[in-house]
Amino acid sequence: MTALAEAWNCVLPEPDGAAYDPGPAREFLPPNSRDRPLSPQELEQVLRSVGAARYHVLHPFHQRMNVGELSFAQMQAWALNRYCYQAVIPKKDALILARSDDPAFRREWRKRIVDHDGDDAGSEGGIRRWIKLAEGLGLGTQMVVSTRYALPATRYAVASYIDLVTRHSMLVAVASSLTEMFSGAAIAQRVPAMLARYDYITEETLAYFTPRLTQAPRDADFALAYVTRHADTPQRQADAVNALIAKCDMLWAMLDALDHAYGAPQRIPPGAFRPEER
Numbered sequence: 001m002t003a004l005a006e007a008w009n010c011v012l013p014e015p016d017g018a019a020y021d022p023g024p025a026r027e028f029l030p031p032n033s034r035d036r037p038l039s040p041q042e043l044e045q046v047l048r049s050v051g052a053a054r055y056h057v058l059h060p061f062h063q064r065m066n067v068g069e070l071s072f073a074q075m076q077a078w079a080l081n082r083y084c085y086q087a088v089i090p091k092k093d094a095l096i097l098a099r100s101d102d103p104a105f106r107r108e109w110r111k112r113i114v115d116h117d118g119d120d121a122g123s124e125g126g127i128r129r130w131i132k133l134a135e136g137l138g139l140g141t142q143m144v145v146s147t148r149y150a151l152p153a154t155r156y157a158v159a160s161y162i163d164l165v166t167r168h169s170m171l172v173a174v175a176s177s178l179t180e181m182f183s184g185a186a187i188a189q190r191v192p193a194m195l196a197r198y199d200y201i202t203e204e205t206l207a208y209f210t211p212r213l214t215q216a217p218r219d220a221d222f223a224l225a226y227v228t229r230h231a232d233t234p235q236r237q238a239d240a241v242n243a244l245i246a247k248c249d250m251l252w253a254m255l256d257a258l259d260h261a262y263g264a265p266q267r268i269p270p271g272a273f274r275p276e277e278r
């Protein structure tokens with residue numbers, strides 16, 4: 001097992017022909033899954049069951065966000081740290097794009113980069129919109145964009161996303177984006193909850209999320225079709241499920257770090273964002 005796979009506590013793809021080992025996916029796969037590949041529909045059901053069990057909406061930090069229990073400082077810390085994730089997404093998508101030999105795949109995948117970086121006609125991309133979200137929460141643009149004040153664990157988590165999409169198969173790289181199957185519902189719940197429960201949050205602040213409601217399902221449908229087409233052996237299906245588990249772990253770890261640093265008592269690491277008293 002590679003050091004990375006050990007770090008993920010997860011079995012990432014072994015060369016074809018190696019002994020079947022489903023790793024953490026075992027928890028989600030049906031008992032006979034080593035004997036025959038699952039149908040595309042069965043595999044989708046397994047992937048959805050990973051989201052139902054491990055997506056970051058289940059994290060206590062997100063749940064407190066949705067019921068109005070986060071402090072202003074915690075909200076600022078969330079926006080500042082999540083900027084690191086936003087900033088890395090088009091880079092990881094460019095890496096995936098560069099790995100593909102298929103023009104049709106690249107044509108589709110490059111939309112993701114445009115969504116985050118903006119287009120030639122000057123449309124705002126997601127990164128700019130996330131900066132506006134952070135500014136709307138009173139953070140300075142430079143302090144956010146520099147990423148200097150992010151938590152150490154945030155940095156490790158987003159770096160591991162780059163690792164996941166570069167050091168493993170294309171199937172794993174694409175499958176790791178499948179958390180987007182669940183993000184639409186998360187956003188549809190989060191945005192009205194935040195508007196209703198935090199008087200300092202406006203629709204303008206949360207404008208980042210509006211296009212995601214159409215972009216995420218489009219991206220997820222394409223990635224799911226790719227995964228169900230290419231995961232055609234029991235091992236590859238387990239690899240795809242493990243990639244999704246690993247990605248859920250990454251998102252979970254980011255919220256764990258926020259909870260630890262900005263919960264009560266605060267345990268803010270040296271050099272990280274220190275909220276002002278309000």
Ligand SMILES: O=C(O)c1cc(C(=O)O)c2c(n1)C(=O)C(=O)c1cc(C(=O)O)[nH]c1-2
Binds near residue numbers: 179180212
């Ligand atoms: O707000 C959310 O809960 C959420 C989750 C995720 C995700 O599940 O990875 C993404 C996003 N938002 C998002 O806005 C986004 O652009 C995005 C891209 C990706 C990806 O892995 O390629 N995930 C997500």
